[in-house]
Amino acid sequence: MATADDIFDQSFNNLERLGLRAIPFTASPTNQSSETLQQVFTGREKDLRQVFNQFTSRERRRILVSGRIGIGKSAFLLEVLGVLDRKLPDLLTTYISLPNELDLATTALIAVAKALPNDDWAQQQLYRMGIPTSKVLKARSAEVSGSMGIGGKLGEQDLPITAPEYPAISLDTLLERAREKYPRGVVIAIDDLDKQNPSRVRQLMHDAQGTLKGQAWYLLTGHPLGMTADMLTSERGLFDLQLPLEELDPPTTYQMLINYLNSVRINNDCADPADPRAVLPFTPETARRLCEESRGKPRLFNRLGNAVLAKAADLRAKTITPDVLELGLQASARTRIQEAALGFQEERLRQMLQERGSLSDEDITLDELRQLGFSSFSEVMPLLEKLENFDLAYQLPQEDATTFEALVLPPLEDEASEA
Ligand SMILES: Nc1ncnc2c1ncn2[C@@H]1O[C@H](COP(=O)(O)OP(=O)(O)O)[C@@H](O)[C@H]1O
């Protein structure tokens, strides 16, 4: 009988057999240290250049990074902040995940106050809001601690936050104080506006115009749906730079795979895409297939990579052959379906999408909509978006029609046996 210690050793041996110290793929960049992110972050050169160009000016700017979920907005933001930290020590960078109930000014106030642990006035502001301040949160990844937002690390996330009466004024005062130590100013990165519903985002932006035009640099992330037409026109001038992030192209995705593997590979740091050793334990063929399947979407890429390596370790493989890859991809599809915990209609919709390959407002019939229990395509949209959030579908980037494509690899074993 194997003891728990034996089993633990076996898990690591199985990874070592693949030549790896760990599985490098993570669903969220906030699980990574900034050094790891720096190691694996790939591409986006044009976008980085545009952002850094803004920082050559002393005038503070407002930048909106937009893109669909999983495209790499958070990673981009964190990478930008990491570079700014290294290059501009007289600039203070702060990062916060937008909490559910708060306005942008209060959110910004919290982000800056947390970044000034030695400023008594700042700590007092946090204290008044009911945010624990006894411990200084060190790592940026700990500061944000996923969707919990504030204070999650200290286990007191249930404490209600009392927003100050005039957060914009407190924020101004705080920014003044920060200037003493950081003459170049303060960058406030507010992430996860993409997780909020579009109407709330619009309201937040509208209410925060004064704040956004204030003394700090702002970096915000949003979902294109929350940012459409009326907001970008009525709030015109709110952003100095709008940066829509898109899918990575195949060579960049391939390089990204090399970077991730290099961050954990034992005894081999070949990074030359022309050299097959660069993608070990993948073969160039299975490496290319993984990149294709991930469609240049970093989160899907991470999910698939994770599942494939876990499966390969499980099978005690030394190399990721096409068979191993296939089993890994299927395991990932099953996990994604389980995680989505689809309701009846959602599951019907997923299967329909799977059978047809794609669904759009132009090719779905009224009958088909009725069969699904709907009367219009707009009612189906939230369900399709949920499927997209779990990487079970994805929306094609086109202006004239709304089209979602299926993202599960047929045939799943259990579905095949049912049929
Ligand atoms: N350019 C990139 N290079 C390497 N990894 C990336 C890149 N962009 C995103 N990732 C990784 O992909 C995953 C999903 O990206 P994320 O930034 O969370 O997407 P979003 O914020 O748009 O939902 C994260 O693990 C992230 O670290």
Ligand SMILES: [Mg+2]
């Ligand atoms: Mg994000």
